[in-house]
Protein backbone atom coordinates (compact mmCIF):
# COMPACT_ATOMS: atom_id res chain seq x y z
CA UNK A 1 0.00 0.00 0.00
CA UNK A 2 1.38 3.46 -0.84
CA UNK A 3 0.29 6.42 1.24
CA UNK A 4 -2.21 6.43 4.07
CA UNK A 5 -5.52 4.65 3.57
CA UNK A 6 -8.78 6.56 3.84
CA UNK A 7 -9.16 7.71 7.42
CA UNK A 8 -5.44 7.26 8.16
CA UNK A 9 -5.76 3.51 8.73
CA UNK A 10 -8.20 0.78 7.79
CA UNK A 11 -10.05 0.88 11.12
CA UNK A 12 -11.22 -2.08 13.19
CA UNK A 13 -12.09 -5.37 11.46
CA UNK A 14 -15.09 -6.10 13.67
CA UNK A 15 -17.04 -2.83 13.50
CA UNK A 16 -20.84 -2.64 13.62
CA UNK A 17 -21.46 -1.36 10.08
CA UNK A 18 -25.02 -0.34 10.94
CA UNK A 19 -24.13 1.95 13.85
CA UNK A 20 -23.86 5.66 12.84
CA UNK A 21 -21.28 6.17 15.62
CA UNK A 22 -18.90 3.72 13.90
CA UNK A 23 -18.27 6.19 11.07
CA UNK A 24 -17.33 9.12 13.31
CA UNK A 25 -13.90 7.42 13.51
CA UNK A 26 -13.77 6.80 9.74
CA UNK A 27 -15.00 4.06 7.40
CA UNK A 28 -14.12 0.65 8.91
CA UNK A 29 -12.39 -0.57 5.75
CA UNK A 30 -10.80 -3.52 7.53
CA UNK A 31 -14.28 -4.77 8.46
CA UNK A 32 -15.47 -4.57 4.86
CA UNK A 33 -12.25 -6.23 3.63
CA UNK A 34 -12.81 -9.12 6.06
CA UNK A 35 -16.43 -9.44 4.95
CA UNK A 36 -15.38 -9.51 1.27
CA UNK A 37 -12.88 -12.28 2.09
CA UNK A 38 -15.10 -14.40 4.32
CA UNK A 39 -18.58 -13.95 2.83
CA UNK A 40 -19.25 -11.40 0.11
CA UNK A 41 -22.97 -11.78 0.87
CA UNK A 42 -23.86 -12.23 4.54
CA UNK A 43 -26.73 -11.54 6.91
CA UNK A 44 -26.25 -8.58 9.25
CA UNK A 45 -28.36 -7.92 12.33
CA UNK A 46 -29.35 -4.29 12.93
CA UNK A 47 -28.32 -2.74 16.21
CA UNK A 48 -31.48 -0.59 16.35
CA UNK A 49 -33.78 -3.62 16.28
CA UNK A 50 -34.50 -3.56 12.50
CA UNK A 51 -35.19 -6.81 10.65
CA UNK A 52 -31.59 -7.19 9.50
CA UNK A 53 -30.37 -7.34 5.91
CA UNK A 54 -28.16 -9.12 3.42
CA UNK A 55 -24.95 -7.12 3.08
CA UNK A 56 -23.57 -7.26 -0.46
CA UNK A 57 -19.94 -6.15 -0.22
CA UNK A 58 -18.26 -7.62 -3.35
CA UNK A 59 -18.14 -5.75 -6.67
CA UNK A 60 -19.65 -8.44 -8.95
CA UNK A 61 -22.49 -9.34 -6.58
CA UNK A 62 -23.28 -5.65 -6.21
CA UNK A 63 -23.61 -5.30 -9.99
CA UNK A 64 -25.94 -8.31 -10.06
CA UNK A 65 -28.26 -6.60 -7.58
CA UNK A 66 -27.93 -3.21 -9.20
CA UNK A 67 -28.96 -4.30 -12.70
CA UNK A 68 -31.53 -6.94 -11.82
CA UNK A 69 -34.45 -4.64 -11.08
CA UNK A 70 -37.08 -7.36 -11.60
CA UNK A 71 -35.82 -9.19 -8.53
CA UNK A 72 -34.31 -6.39 -6.44
CA UNK A 73 -36.83 -3.60 -6.06
CA UNK A 74 -36.36 0.01 -4.95
CA UNK A 75 -40.04 0.53 -4.21
CA UNK A 76 -39.93 -0.58 -0.55
CA UNK A 77 -37.20 1.91 0.33
CA UNK A 78 -33.59 2.53 -0.61
CA UNK A 79 -32.04 3.00 2.82
CA UNK A 80 -31.94 0.74 5.86
CA UNK A 81 -34.96 2.38 7.47
CA UNK A 82 -38.15 0.32 7.25
CA UNK A 83 -41.19 2.24 6.17
CA UNK A 84 -44.89 1.44 6.50
CA UNK A 85 -46.99 1.53 3.32
CA UNK A 86 -48.28 5.05 4.02
CA UNK A 87 -44.76 6.34 4.71
CA UNK A 88 -43.46 4.79 1.47
CA UNK A 89 -46.33 6.28 -0.53
CA UNK A 90 -45.96 9.79 0.94
CA UNK A 91 -42.18 9.94 0.65
CA UNK A 92 -41.78 8.30 -2.76
CA UNK A 93 -39.43 9.97 -5.25
CA UNK A 94 -38.06 8.61 -8.52
CA UNK A 95 -35.44 6.78 -6.50
CA UNK A 96 -38.14 4.57 -4.99
CA UNK A 97 -39.81 3.69 -8.31
CA UNK A 98 -39.18 0.55 -10.36
CA UNK A 99 -39.50 0.33 -14.15
CA UNK A 100 -41.74 1.00 -16.02
CA UNK A 101 -42.90 3.90 -13.77
CA UNK A 102 -39.31 4.86 -13.11
CA UNK A 103 -38.47 4.90 -16.83
CA UNK A 104 -41.37 7.24 -17.62
CA UNK A 105 -40.48 9.62 -14.79
CA UNK A 106 -36.79 9.69 -15.59
CA UNK A 107 -37.59 10.55 -19.21
CA UNK A 108 -39.25 13.75 -17.98
CA UNK A 109 -36.27 14.98 -15.97
CA UNK A 110 -33.13 13.61 -17.58
CA UNK A 111 -32.44 16.10 -20.40
CA UNK A 112 -31.19 19.05 -18.29
CA UNK A 113 -28.70 16.71 -16.58
CA UNK A 114 -27.04 15.32 -19.71
CA UNK A 115 -23.35 16.08 -20.23
CA UNK A 116 -24.13 18.52 -23.03
CA UNK A 117 -26.76 20.36 -20.99
CA UNK A 118 -24.63 20.76 -17.86
CA UNK A 119 -21.61 21.93 -19.86
CA UNK A 120 -23.74 24.83 -21.13
CA UNK A 121 -23.39 26.14 -17.56
CA UNK A 122 -19.63 25.63 -17.37
CA UNK A 123 -18.71 29.33 -17.53
CA UNK A 124 -21.28 30.38 -14.92
CA UNK A 125 -20.16 27.62 -12.58
CA UNK A 126 -16.48 28.39 -13.11
CA UNK A 127 -17.11 32.03 -12.28
CA UNK A 128 -18.92 31.03 -9.09
CA UNK A 129 -16.02 28.76 -8.13
CA UNK A 130 -13.53 31.62 -8.62
CA UNK A 131 -15.51 33.93 -6.36
CA UNK A 132 -15.88 31.35 -3.59
CA UNK A 133 -12.23 30.27 -3.81
CA UNK A 134 -10.90 33.85 -3.82
CA UNK A 135 -13.02 34.72 -0.78
CA UNK A 136 -11.68 31.69 1.09
CA UNK A 137 -8.05 32.33 0.08
CA UNK A 138 -8.20 35.81 1.64
CA UNK A 139 -7.24 33.90 4.79
CA UNK A 140 -4.38 31.45 5.24
CA UNK A 141 -6.13 29.15 7.69
CA UNK A 142 -9.70 28.05 7.23
CA UNK A 143 -12.04 25.08 7.26
CA UNK A 144 -12.06 23.82 3.66
CA UNK A 145 -15.49 22.25 4.06
CA UNK A 146 -17.15 25.34 5.51
CA UNK A 147 -15.56 27.90 3.17
CA UNK A 148 -15.35 25.99 -0.12
CA UNK A 149 -16.76 22.46 -0.35
CA UNK A 150 -19.98 23.31 1.49
CA UNK A 151 -20.58 26.46 -0.58
CA UNK A 152 -20.02 25.25 -4.09
CA UNK A 153 -22.29 22.31 -4.91
CA UNK A 154 -25.54 23.92 -3.78
CA UNK A 155 -24.72 27.27 -5.38
CA UNK A 156 -23.62 25.50 -8.57
CA UNK A 157 -26.83 23.45 -8.62
CA UNK A 158 -28.76 26.65 -7.81
CA UNK A 159 -27.20 28.42 -10.82
CA UNK A 160 -28.37 25.57 -13.01
CA UNK A 161 -31.86 25.49 -11.55
CA UNK A 162 -32.26 29.27 -11.66
CA UNK A 163 -32.80 30.04 -7.95
CA UNK A 164 -31.29 33.22 -6.44
CA UNK A 165 -27.67 32.76 -5.31
CA UNK A 166 -28.59 34.44 -2.00
CA UNK A 167 -30.85 31.49 -1.17
CA UNK A 168 -27.82 29.16 -1.39
CA UNK A 169 -26.85 29.11 2.30
CA UNK A 170 -30.43 28.42 3.40
CA UNK A 171 -30.78 25.60 0.87
CA UNK A 172 -27.47 24.13 2.08
CA UNK A 173 -28.80 24.05 5.64
CA UNK A 174 -31.97 22.27 4.58
CA UNK A 175 -30.02 19.70 2.56
CA UNK A 176 -27.74 19.10 5.54
CA UNK A 177 -30.67 18.58 7.88
CA UNK A 178 -32.04 15.88 5.58
CA UNK A 179 -28.90 13.95 4.63
CA UNK A 180 -27.32 14.53 8.04
CA UNK A 181 -30.49 13.33 9.76
CA UNK A 182 -28.57 11.27 12.32
CA UNK A 183 -26.04 14.00 13.17
CA UNK A 184 -26.97 16.45 15.97
CA UNK A 185 -24.68 19.07 14.33
CA UNK A 186 -27.03 19.26 11.35
CA UNK A 187 -30.51 18.62 12.66
CA UNK A 188 -32.57 19.32 15.75
CA UNK A 189 -34.24 15.96 15.07
CA UNK A 190 -31.63 13.14 14.79
CA UNK A 191 -33.89 10.24 13.84
CA UNK A 192 -32.36 7.61 16.11
CA UNK A 193 -31.97 9.95 19.11
CA UNK A 194 -35.29 11.83 19.38
CA UNK A 195 -38.91 11.05 18.55
CA UNK A 196 -39.59 11.97 14.88
CA UNK A 197 -43.02 10.34 14.66
CA UNK A 198 -44.70 13.60 13.58
CA UNK A 199 -42.40 13.79 10.54
CA UNK A 200 -42.74 10.17 9.48
CA UNK A 201 -44.45 11.09 6.19
CA UNK A 202 -41.76 13.64 5.25
CA UNK A 203 -38.55 12.75 3.33
CA UNK A 204 -35.81 11.64 5.76
CA UNK A 205 -38.37 12.13 8.61
CA UNK A 206 -37.02 15.69 8.60
CA UNK A 207 -38.82 19.00 9.17
CA UNK A 208 -36.50 20.42 6.48
CA UNK A 209 -38.48 18.37 3.95
CA UNK A 210 -41.57 20.52 4.64
CA UNK A 211 -39.60 23.75 4.24
CA UNK A 212 -38.06 22.64 0.93
CA UNK A 213 -41.41 21.53 -0.40
CA UNK A 214 -42.81 25.02 0.30
CA UNK A 215 -39.78 26.68 -1.26
CA UNK A 216 -40.17 24.58 -4.43
CA UNK A 217 -43.85 25.50 -4.58
CA UNK A 218 -42.84 29.19 -4.46
CA UNK A 219 -40.32 28.74 -7.29
CA UNK A 220 -42.94 27.02 -9.46
CA UNK A 221 -45.46 29.82 -8.75
CA UNK A 222 -42.95 32.46 -9.82
CA UNK A 223 -42.64 30.80 -13.21
CA UNK A 224 -46.23 29.69 -13.65
CA UNK A 225 -47.13 32.38 -16.23
CA UNK A 226 -43.68 32.97 -17.55
CA UNK A 227 -41.44 29.98 -18.07
CA UNK A 228 -37.85 31.12 -18.62
CA UNK A 229 -34.69 29.38 -19.84
CA UNK A 230 -33.61 27.89 -16.51
CA UNK A 231 -33.79 24.24 -15.51
CA UNK A 232 -36.79 24.71 -13.21
CA UNK A 233 -38.72 26.09 -16.19
CA UNK A 234 -37.52 23.22 -18.31
CA UNK A 235 -38.74 20.73 -15.72
CA UNK A 236 -42.18 22.38 -15.54
CA UNK A 237 -42.61 22.76 -19.32
CA UNK A 238 -44.77 20.10 -21.01
CA UNK A 239 -42.74 17.82 -23.29
CA UNK A 240 -43.42 17.17 -26.98
CA UNK A 241 -45.94 14.46 -26.19
CA UNK A 242 -47.73 16.78 -23.74
CA UNK A 243 -46.42 15.00 -20.66
CA UNK A 244 -45.12 17.09 -17.75
CA UNK A 245 -44.37 16.78 -14.06
CA UNK A 246 -47.36 17.70 -11.89
CA UNK A 247 -46.65 20.44 -9.34
CA UNK A 248 -46.55 17.86 -6.58
CA UNK A 249 -44.04 15.79 -8.55
CA UNK A 250 -41.97 18.91 -9.19
CA UNK A 251 -41.87 19.87 -5.48
CA UNK A 252 -40.89 16.36 -4.60
CA UNK A 253 -38.20 16.25 -7.29
CA UNK A 254 -36.78 19.62 -6.23
CA UNK A 255 -36.50 18.36 -2.65
CA UNK A 256 -34.75 15.24 -3.92
CA UNK A 257 -32.25 17.35 -5.89
CA UNK A 258 -31.35 19.43 -2.83
CA UNK A 259 -30.88 16.25 -0.82
CA UNK A 260 -29.00 14.28 -3.48
CA UNK A 261 -26.97 16.99 -5.21
CA UNK A 262 -25.53 18.91 -2.33
CA UNK A 263 -23.81 17.02 0.49
CA UNK A 264 -22.72 14.17 -1.79
CA UNK A 265 -20.58 16.41 -3.97
CA UNK A 266 -19.34 18.41 -0.97
CA UNK A 267 -18.07 15.34 0.83
CA UNK A 268 -16.47 14.02 -2.36
CA UNK A 269 -14.62 17.34 -2.70
CA UNK A 270 -13.45 17.05 0.91
CA UNK A 271 -12.33 13.42 0.51
CA UNK A 272 -10.43 14.46 -2.63
CA UNK A 273 -8.48 17.29 -1.07
CA UNK A 274 -7.66 15.17 1.99
CA UNK A 275 -6.29 12.39 -0.24
CA UNK A 276 -4.20 14.89 -2.21
CA UNK A 277 -2.78 16.62 0.88
CA UNK A 278 -1.74 13.19 2.16
CA UNK A 279 0.08 12.56 -1.14
CA UNK A 280 2.03 15.70 -2.10
CA UNK A 281 3.54 13.95 -5.14
CA UNK A 282 0.09 13.35 -6.63
CA UNK A 283 -1.00 16.87 -5.73
CA UNK A 284 2.04 18.29 -7.58
CA UNK A 285 1.45 16.06 -10.56
CA UNK A 286 -2.18 17.06 -10.81
CA UNK A 287 -1.31 20.73 -10.49
CA UNK A 288 1.21 20.31 -13.33
CA UNK A 289 -1.32 18.47 -15.47
CA UNK A 290 -3.80 21.32 -14.98
CA UNK A 291 -1.18 23.90 -15.97
CA UNK A 292 -0.40 21.89 -19.11
CA UNK A 293 -4.07 21.53 -20.01
CA UNK A 294 -3.95 17.73 -19.65
CA UNK A 295 -7.70 17.22 -19.33
CA UNK A 296 -7.23 13.43 -19.55
CA UNK A 297 -5.33 13.44 -16.22
CA UNK A 298 -7.89 15.74 -14.58
CA UNK A 299 -10.66 13.37 -15.73
CA UNK A 300 -8.99 10.25 -14.29
CA UNK A 301 -8.22 12.18 -11.06
CA UNK A 302 -11.90 13.12 -10.70
CA UNK A 303 -12.98 9.49 -11.05
CA UNK A 304 -10.35 8.31 -8.59
CA UNK A 305 -11.61 10.89 -6.08
CA UNK A 306 -15.15 9.60 -6.62
CA UNK A 307 -14.07 5.98 -6.04
CA UNK A 308 -11.96 6.90 -3.03
CA UNK A 309 -14.80 8.84 -1.38
CA UNK A 310 -17.72 6.57 -2.36
CA UNK A 311 -19.73 9.01 -0.36
CA UNK A 312 -23.13 7.32 -0.55
CA UNK A 313 -21.94 4.24 1.26
CA UNK A 314 -24.95 2.06 0.56
CA UNK A 315 -28.30 1.79 -1.12
CA UNK A 316 -30.87 -0.84 -0.39
CA UNK A 317 -33.20 -3.01 -2.42
CA UNK A 318 -35.88 -5.50 -1.36
CA UNK A 319 -36.09 -9.00 -2.93
CA UNK A 320 -39.38 -9.53 -4.75
CA UNK A 321 -38.86 -13.28 -5.23
CA UNK A 322 -36.72 -16.00 -3.68
CA UNK A 323 -33.30 -16.00 -5.29
CA UNK A 324 -29.69 -17.03 -4.77
CA UNK A 325 -26.86 -14.54 -4.46
CA UNK A 326 -23.23 -15.17 -3.59
CA UNK A 327 -24.13 -18.68 -2.42
CA UNK A 328 -26.83 -17.41 -0.04
CA UNK A 329 -30.54 -18.15 -0.25
CA UNK A 330 -32.42 -14.84 -0.27
CA UNK A 331 -36.16 -14.86 0.42
CA UNK A 332 -38.85 -12.61 -1.01
CA UNK A 333 -39.22 -9.60 1.30
CA UNK A 334 -35.60 -9.67 2.52
CA UNK A 335 -33.66 -6.40 2.59
CA UNK A 336 -30.57 -6.49 0.36
CA UNK A 337 -28.04 -3.70 0.86
CA UNK A 338 -25.38 -2.81 -1.72
CA UNK A 339 -22.28 -1.44 0.03
CA UNK A 340 -20.72 0.80 -2.64
CA UNK A 341 -18.01 1.88 -0.18
CA UNK A 342 -16.88 -1.75 -0.01
CA UNK A 343 -17.23 -2.70 -3.70
CA UNK A 344 -15.08 0.29 -4.67
CA UNK A 345 -12.19 -1.23 -2.69
CA UNK A 346 -12.66 -4.81 -3.97
CA UNK A 347 -9.24 -6.02 -5.10
CA UNK A 348 -10.89 -8.44 -7.53
CA UNK A 349 -11.88 -5.36 -9.52
CA UNK A 350 -9.36 -2.66 -8.56
CA UNK A 351 -5.64 -3.56 -8.39
CA UNK A 352 -4.16 -2.13 -5.16
CA UNK A 353 -7.48 -0.60 -4.13
CA UNK A 354 -5.99 1.28 -1.17
CA UNK A 355 -3.55 3.10 -3.43
CA UNK A 356 -4.90 6.48 -4.49
CA UNK A 357 -3.84 6.93 -8.11
CA UNK A 358 -4.89 9.95 -10.16
CA UNK A 359 -4.06 7.97 -13.33
CA UNK A 360 -6.16 4.90 -12.45
CA UNK A 361 -7.68 3.49 -15.64
CA UNK A 362 -9.86 1.60 -16.12
CA UNK A 363 -11.82 2.79 -13.12
CA UNK A 364 -15.36 1.44 -13.32
CA UNK A 365 -16.24 2.59 -9.81
CA UNK A 366 -19.74 2.36 -8.41
CA UNK A 367 -19.82 5.72 -6.59
CA UNK A 368 -22.75 6.75 -8.84
CA UNK A 369 -24.20 3.24 -9.01
CA UNK A 370 -23.52 1.25 -12.19
CA UNK A 371 -25.51 -0.74 -14.74
CA UNK A 372 -28.69 0.41 -13.07
CA UNK A 373 -31.64 2.46 -14.28
CA UNK A 374 -31.05 4.50 -11.10
CA UNK A 375 -27.52 5.47 -12.11
CA UNK A 376 -26.97 8.89 -10.55
CA UNK A 377 -28.86 11.54 -12.50
CA UNK A 378 -26.38 14.19 -11.37
CA UNK A 379 -23.24 12.24 -12.34
CA UNK A 380 -22.21 14.57 -15.16
CA UNK A 381 -22.90 17.66 -13.07
CA UNK A 382 -20.97 16.31 -10.08
CA UNK A 383 -18.02 15.35 -12.30
CA UNK A 384 -17.97 18.81 -13.86
CA UNK A 385 -18.20 20.54 -10.46
CA UNK A 386 -15.26 18.56 -9.05
CA UNK A 387 -13.21 19.13 -12.20
CA UNK A 388 -13.82 22.89 -12.15
CA UNK A 389 -12.96 23.06 -8.46
CA UNK A 390 -9.62 21.29 -9.01
CA UNK A 391 -8.80 23.43 -12.04
CA UNK A 392 -9.56 26.66 -10.23
CA UNK A 393 -8.18 25.82 -6.79
CA UNK A 394 -4.94 23.90 -7.26
CA UNK A 395 -3.11 26.48 -9.43
CA UNK A 396 -3.74 29.04 -6.67
CA UNK A 397 -2.07 26.93 -3.96
CA UNK A 398 1.71 26.95 -3.61
CA UNK A 399 1.26 24.77 -0.57
CA UNK A 400 -1.57 23.25 1.47
CA UNK A 401 -1.35 21.32 4.73
CA UNK A 402 -3.68 20.03 7.45
CA UNK A 403 -4.26 22.51 10.24
CA UNK A 404 -6.24 20.84 12.99
CA UNK A 405 -8.58 18.00 13.70
CA UNK A 406 -10.76 16.48 11.00
CA UNK A 407 -14.38 15.72 11.96
CA UNK A 408 -16.64 13.17 10.32
CA UNK A 409 -20.39 12.90 9.95
CA UNK A 410 -22.31 10.63 12.29
CA UNK A 411 -24.01 8.52 9.63
CA UNK A 412 -24.02 4.96 8.32
CA UNK A 413 -25.30 6.25 4.97
CA UNK A 414 -23.07 9.17 3.96
CA UNK A 415 -19.28 9.06 4.40
CA UNK A 416 -18.71 12.71 5.17
CA UNK A 417 -15.79 14.82 6.30
CA UNK A 418 -17.61 17.73 7.89
CA UNK A 419 -14.56 19.72 9.06
CA UNK A 420 -11.21 19.85 7.26
CA UNK A 421 -9.07 22.68 8.67
CA UNK A 422 -6.25 23.61 6.29
CA UNK A 423 -3.36 26.03 6.05
CA UNK A 424 -2.67 27.42 2.60
CA UNK A 425 0.16 29.36 1.00
CA UNK A 426 -1.25 31.07 -2.08
CA UNK A 427 0.88 31.26 -5.24
Ligand code: HEM
Nearest residue numbers: 094095260261264265268315367368369374376377378382
Ligand atom coordinates in the same frame (compact mmCIF):
# COMPACT_ATOMS: atom_id res chain seq x y z
C1 HEM B 1 -20.37 12.96 -5.96
C2 HEM B 1 -21.62 13.22 -5.86
C3 HEM B 1 -22.73 12.20 -5.97
C4 HEM B 1 -22.74 10.86 -5.61
C5 HEM B 1 -21.62 10.05 -4.96
C6 HEM B 1 -24.07 10.36 -5.96
C7 HEM B 1 -24.46 9.03 -5.80
C8 HEM B 1 -25.65 8.48 -6.31
C9 HEM B 1 -25.98 7.09 -6.35
C10 HEM B 1 -25.07 5.94 -5.84
C11 HEM B 1 -27.20 6.95 -6.90
C12 HEM B 1 -27.96 5.63 -7.18
C13 HEM B 1 -29.01 5.33 -6.13
C14 HEM B 1 -29.63 3.95 -6.26
O1 HEM B 1 -29.08 3.08 -6.93
O2 HEM B 1 -30.70 3.71 -5.64
C15 HEM B 1 -27.68 8.28 -7.20
C16 HEM B 1 -28.90 8.59 -7.75
C17 HEM B 1 -29.35 9.88 -7.94
N1 HEM B 1 -28.60 11.05 -7.83
FE1 HEM B 1 -26.68 11.21 -7.27
N2 HEM B 1 -24.81 11.37 -6.49
C18 HEM B 1 -24.03 12.51 -6.52
C19 HEM B 1 -24.38 13.75 -7.03
C20 HEM B 1 -25.63 14.08 -7.47
C21 HEM B 1 -26.02 15.39 -7.94
C22 HEM B 1 -25.10 16.60 -8.10
C23 HEM B 1 -27.37 15.30 -8.22
C24 HEM B 1 -28.32 16.35 -8.70
C25 HEM B 1 -28.19 17.18 -9.61
C26 HEM B 1 -27.80 13.94 -7.96
C27 HEM B 1 -29.08 13.45 -8.14
C28 HEM B 1 -29.43 12.11 -8.12
C29 HEM B 1 -30.76 11.62 -8.43
C30 HEM B 1 -31.98 12.48 -8.80
C31 HEM B 1 -30.71 10.21 -8.33
C32 HEM B 1 -31.85 9.24 -8.57
C33 HEM B 1 -31.79 8.68 -9.95
C34 HEM B 1 -32.84 7.63 -10.23
O3 HEM B 1 -33.47 7.12 -9.28
O4 HEM B 1 -33.06 7.35 -11.41
N3 HEM B 1 -26.72 13.23 -7.50
N4 HEM B 1 -26.69 9.21 -6.84
